[in-house]
Amino acid sequence: GMIGWTDLPADLSDTARIARLGTFLPRAPIAWSDLRRAAATAAAIAGDRPRLGPDPRLRELHFGAWEGRRFDELGEDEALRLRRFYEDPGDRAPPGGESWNLFRARITAAIADLRKRARRRAAPDGGETDLVIVAHMGVIMAAIELAGDLPAGSAFGHVIEPLSVTRTRHADTAGGVDFVGTEI
Numbered sequence: 001g002m003i004g005w006t007d008l009p010a011d012l013s014d015t016a017r018i019a020r021l022g023t024f025l026p027r028a029p030i031a032w033s034d035l036r037r038a039a040a041t042a043a044a045i046a047g048d049r050p051r052l053g054p055d056p057r058l059r060e061l062h063f064g065a066w067e068g069r070r071f072d073e074l075g076e077d078e079a080l081r082l083r084r085f086y087e088d089p090g091d092r093a094p095p096g097g098e099s100w101n102l103f104r105a106r107i108t109a110a111i112a113d114l115r116k117r118a119r120r121r122a123a124p125d126g127g128e129t130d131l132v133i134v135a136h137m138g139v140i141m142a143a144i145e146l147a148g149d150l151p152a153g154s155a156f157g158h159v160i161e162p163l164s165v166t167r168t169r170h171a172d173t174a175g176g177v178d179f180v181g182t183e184i
Helices: 015-024 036-045 076-087 100-122 137-148
Strands: 030-032 051-054 132-134 164-170 175-183
Touching: 015 036, 030 036, 030 100, 036 051, 036 132, 051 100, 100 137, 100 164, 137 164, 137 175
Parallel strands: 030 051, 030 132
Antiparallel strands: 164 175
């Protein structure tokens, strides 16, 4: 289904996996989406990391009228519109929702701002620093595109599982993607 801004709880029942995740991630400033599922996950893994706090810009894509619906619940016209949204992302948007271009711009701005805040917090000398972001599948796909300087929608094929790790590099001189959706 299309769960964007719907504020569902997180499934944090796999405590061993959450502990592994908390240990695996760098001891770096942590930020998260303000939706409950991300906030609860961040709280579970934060440990002694410096907390940059919740950021509403890290919310998932807003699906508008499609929010909370399953693909098989859409009528024929809506299904065609959804297919076009994914096949040719950009300025197309769900009815009352957010286009991929607007979403990606929101994520790009959030990551740039959070990188600056993390550097001030962890590397006041101005050097690069790690940043842990707890967010949603679409946010991760947008970050992959940003880090790899890829066209809109190019990351749609990646599988991003809950409680997985994707490592992207957003350096001032060069970026990249080291791994995507790795289970810990």
